[in-house]
Amino acid sequence: MAELDRTHESHELGMHTEQLSGRTQQAFFSAEESDNLVYPWASKVDFARSGEIDAATLDQKQVNLEIRRLMSEGYGTITVKNPGAKHSLGVGILNRLHLHFDGSLGYFGCGLLDGPNVTVSGRVGWSCAENMMAGTLVVEKNAGSTFGAAIRGGDLVCKGDVGSRTGIDQKGGTIIVGGRTGAFSGFMMQRGRMVVLGDAGKNLGDSMYDGTIYVGGKIEDLGVDAVEGEMTDLDCQWLTRKLGQYGLEAPNGVENMTKIVSGKQLWNYDNLESTEKKLVL
Amino acid sequence: MCGIAGLIHRGQSSDVGSELTAMLQSLKHRGPDSTGFALYGEPRKGEHVMRFKVAEQEDMRSGFQIHDQVKERKAEVDRRLEEMGARKISEDTATEYAYRYWISFDGDMKKLADYVEDVEGAEILSIGNALELVKDLGDATVVSDQYGLGTFQGTHAIGHTRMATESDVDIRSAHPYWAYPFNDISVVHNGQLTNYWGFRREMERRGHRFMSNCDSELIAVYVADRIEQGDDLEAAMRRSVDELDGVFTYVVATADQLGMAKDVMAAKPMVLYESDEFVALASEEVAIRSVFPHEIDTYDPYEGEVMVWQS
Numbered sequence: 219m220a221e222l223d224r225t226h227e228s229h230e231l232g233m234h235t236e237q238l239s240g241r242t243q244q245a246f247f248s249a250e251e252s253d254n255l256v257y258p259w260a261s262k263v264d265f266a267r268s269g270e271i272d273a274a275t276l277d278q279k280q281v282n283l284e285i286r287r288l289m290s291e292g293y294g295t296i297t298v299k300n301p302g303a304k305h306s307l308g309v310g311i312l313n314r315l316h317l318h319f320d321g322s323l324g325y326f327g328c329g330l331l332d333g334p335n336v337t338v339s340g341r342v343g344w345s346c347a348e349n350m351m352a353g354t355l356v357v358e359k360n361a362g363s364t365f366g367a368a369i370r371g372g373d374l375v376c377k378g379d380v381g382s383r384t385g386i387d388q389k390g391g392t393i394i395v396g397g398r399t400g401a402f403s404g405f406m407m408q409r410g411r412m413v414v415l416g417d418a419g420k421n422l423g424d425s426m427y428d429g430t431i432y433v434g435g436k437i438e439d440l441g442v443d444a445v446e447g448e449m450t451d452l453d454c455q456w457l458t459r460k461l462g463q464y465g466l467e468a469p470n471g472v473e474n475m476t477k478i479v480s481g482k483q484l485w486n487y488d489n490l491e492s493t494e495k496k497l498v499l
Numbered sequence: 500m501c502g503i504a505g506l507i508h509r510g511q512s513s514d515v516g517s518e519l520t521a522m523l524q525s526l527k528h529r530g531p532d533s534t535g536f537a538l539y540g541e542p543r544k545g546e547h548v549m550r551f552k553v554a555e556q557e558d559m560r561s562g563f564q565i566h567d568q569v570k571e572r573k574a575e576v577d578r579r580l581e582e583m584g585a586r587k588i589s590e591d592t593a594t595e596y597a598y599r600y601w602i603s604f605d606g607d608m609k610k611l612a613d614y615v616e617d618v619e620g621a622e623i624l625s626i627g628n629a630l631e632l633v634k635d636l637g638d639a640t641v642v643s644d645q646y647g648l649g650t651f652q653g654t655h656a657i658g659h660t661r662m663a664t665e666s667d668v669d670i671r672s673a674h675p676y677w678a679y680p681f682n683d684i685s686v687v688h689n690g691q692l693t694n695y696w697g698f699r700r701e702m703e704r705r706g707h708r709f710m711s712n713c714d715s716e717l718i719a720v721y722v723a724d725r726i727e728q729g730d731d732l733e734a735a736m737r738r739s740v741d742e743l744d745g746v747f748t749y750v751v752a753t754a755d756q757l758g759m760a761k762d763v764m765a766a767k768p769m770v771l772y773e774s775d776e777f778v779a780l781a782s783e784e785v786a787i788r789s790v791f792p793h794e795i796d797t798y799d800p801y802e803g804e805v806m807v808w809q810s
Binding site: 302303304305321322324325340341343344359360362363378379381382383398400401402419420 | 763764768787788794796798799
């Protein structure tokens with residue numbers, strides 16, 4: 219747990235430079251408080267107990283209910299066979315769990331995750347891991363658009379290519395793309411980190427408020443108010459450590475990645491007095 | 500929302516009727532109002548297959564007289580075909596209001612189409628050497644069964660499940676659209692075009708006809724117009740990505756090609772599976788899985804992308 223207490227590093231990485239006067243509810247997570255890690259109603263699961271679900275003849279609601287049933291019975295490791303690109307599988311899991319999908323997911327897979335470690339051996343469709351709060355999700359093949367929209371925490375990894383609008387409205391956590399990402403990635407990003415090892419499409423980081431985007435390949439163009447930042451040793455250390463956790467490497471070395479941050483010219487209405495704010499908004 | 504799908508077998512015929520029916524049925528939740536098929540069979544030299552209707556499905560519930568009117572309209576279509584020098588080789592009646600003719604005709608196809616469509620209630624759904632376009636109200640299974648499409652053999656096909664948003668629930672607003680008056684070109688579309696009315700006026704000034712108020716019809720007319728001006732399919736599609744405004748993913752088929760284009764915002768979905776023998780594309784991967792239930796590698800085309808495959 220002590221390893222998690224790295225707030226000084228995150229400050230040095232520029233993750234807390236927002237001027238949060240007025241409306242902030244920011245509270246730093248304390249790893250020492252074990253109660254923070256689980257919901258009080260979460261099922262107690264044993265990772266050594268394994269269960270299997272064959273989704274071939276089930277609809278998505280039945281699959282999700284079956285995952286819940288196994289969790290409530292204490293199964294900590296669940297494999298879903300034949301997911302068949304069905305939509306909305308593995309959503310709303312607010313529990314510690316090792317969940318593996320042996321195949322591909324359709325749209326809105328694994329939304330609203332808070333705690334599980336999920337792996338997908340195939341591909342995921344649009345809007346995978348929307349609003350993810352905590353945990354990890356690793357996709358072995360490609361992903362559709364709006365991958366990780368509005369995520370607030372956890373690690374979301376796609377080892378292949380991803381569609382457009384990756385991490386739109388990202389509010390925290392880490393998104394890693396092993397290949398290429400499409401246009402408008404990081405649009406209105408507010409916090410967190412995005413790592414793209416391949417190329418990035420046009421309008422990268424458009425209107426980003428904060429957060430950091432690292433790109434290993436070519437950037438087609440930057441969006442409004444997205445600017446190049448300076449890569450530091452801490453950036454390189456973090457990238458090396460984080461990519462290594464998922465068996466990934468930057469093709470040209472982390473030190474040659476491009477760092478994109480907010481220029482903050484469109485940002486920070488909070489500096490205005492309330493009467494001025496009315497005029498602006 | 501709408502669902503679109505397409506498939507092409509490279510260098511061989513297959514059960515494209517049943518395959519497309521399965522794909523479209525799995526997209527029913529994207530559009531339950533109507534379903535349409537553009538199927539490409541073995542081309543017959545010197546002969547054209549013409550699919551047309553002389554009433555809307557809902558017209559058939561509007562009184563006793565409609566049944567007599569339908570017969571009269573069909574008889575008038577027959578008379579006009581003969582007058583224009585078209586020889587009817589065979590005739591199938593899929594429904595009381597929709598027909599399939601094989602005709603022999605070597606005259607001006609546009610004049611023929613205009614003259615036939617001048618009959619009250621008549622709309623030519625398609626004319627081609629290979630294309631057969633069928634669309635009606637209901638889901639894919641209903642329409643496929645009604646028109647006997649399950650046994651259709653061909654090289655490629657495109658289809659559409661429609662959720663009516665900007666125009667009525669009727670056959671004329673259903674997809675696919677035939678690129679009148681060109682042989683064998685059809686289009687399906689998912690999205691909205693925001694410069695529809697301006698472009699429609701321009702196309703009408705250039706002599707093109709519109710049968711509906713559905714913005715998707717513009718793509719078919721646009722592609723036809725570009726081909727008339729000398730573009731090949733890919734060039735026409737690339738130009739459309741710059742000139743058509745809005746959010747769209749559309750699929751076009753010709754006698755021997757299948758193409759897809761995605762707008763520069765990539766706001767509408769498309770998933771692709773490609774192998775040496777086969778290409779399948781659809782708004783959702785579940786549609787491709789209905790043909791390939793085993794594990795396959797799929798991907799999303801990117802913003803502004805245009806792709807064309809040969810049969």
